[in-house]
Amino acid sequence: MSTFLKRFIILLLLVAAGTFCYSYFNGGILNKPLSPKKTVSFSVDDLELEVFYNRPSKRDRVVFGALVPFNEVWRTGANEATTFETNKDLNIAGSILPAGKYTLWTIPKDNSWEVIFNSKLYKWGVDETMKAMREPEFDVVNVSTLVENLKGTVEQFTIAFDNSTDNLSLTMAWDNIKVAVPLK
Numbered sequence: 001m002s003t004f005l006k007r008f009i010i011l012l013l014l015v016a017a018g019t020f021c022y023s024y025f026n027g028g029i030l031n032k033p034l035s036p037k038k039t040v041s042f043s044v045d046d047l048e049l050e051v052f053y054n055r056p057s058k059r060d061r062v063v064f065g066a067l068v069p070f071n072e073v074w075r076t077g078a079n080e081a082t083t084f085e086t087n088k089d090l091n092i093a094g095s096i097l098p099a100g101k102y103t104l105w106t107i108p109k110d111n112s113w114e115v116i117f118n119s120k121l122y123k124w125g126v127d128e129t130m131k132a133m134r135e136p137e138f139d140v141v142n143v144s145t146l147v148e149n150l151k152g153t154v155e156q157f158t159i160a161f162d163n164s165t166d167n168l169s170l171t172m173a174w175d176n177i178k179v180a181v182p183l184k
Contacts (some may be wrong), residue, residue, distance in 0.1 A: 012088070017022070035078035042161035042168075049161060049183075050085045051170070053077035057156045063175040064108050073116075073132035075125030076106045076172070077157060081133065082125070084117060084170075091184040092117070093143040105134045106179075110147070113172075113179045117141040145167045 035054040042049040056078040061067050067075050076082040085101040088093055097117050107114040120138040150173065157174040169180040 016104070030080075030110040035126055037079075040161065042163070044168075046088070048087045049170075051082065051159050052080075053104075053159055054079040055128075055156045055158065056174075057178065058175055061096075064112070064155065064177060068108055070109055070129040071107065072161070073134050074106050074108060075132050076104050076136075077125070079160075080124055082159070083121065092141050092181060095141045095143065097141045102140065107140065112144050114145050115145060115170075115179070115181050144180060145179045145181050147167050150176045150178055152176070154178075163180075 035056040038053055038055050040051045040053075054077045064070065082104040083101055084104045086097065086099055087098050092098045098121070100120060102117040102119055105116040105118055105124055107116070116134070117140050118134055118138045119140050120135055122133045125133060152174055154173045158172070160171050160173075162169050162171050162180065168183045170183055171178060171180045173179075
């Protein structure tokens, strides 16, 4: 057997081993992640907004009050901490959120949610005990918004920007509820 052929076979074995290891440690190459990453952007005139988050699915589970407990800080998605970025100062319910990048946290309640913009950027959303990593001393804006009950079910957690009536809002929907945070 030629030297070239031997090297080629060794290279193929290394590629196969690397692919196997990657697949084993990352849940498979062809499997879709349970909470895929999503970036949502909004741009109008000279305003640019962006949210990065991971989208968990309902999968026949009780979401609010169980999977996501009431009255506890939630990382607002799955995996990494959700981030919100704006290139302009925003007025959120009378509080000014300066231009910059923030982590977005929520405290779901039965009839309302607290939505929190925190200036500290965390690598992950929870610690090893599954508690939210948010440090309240870095909160910049904290706003309460009412829960809207939906007629249908939203299977996968969704964050979006709604400007359909020229009243810009950040919306979050999952299961059978939706909340909207007005942005000016």
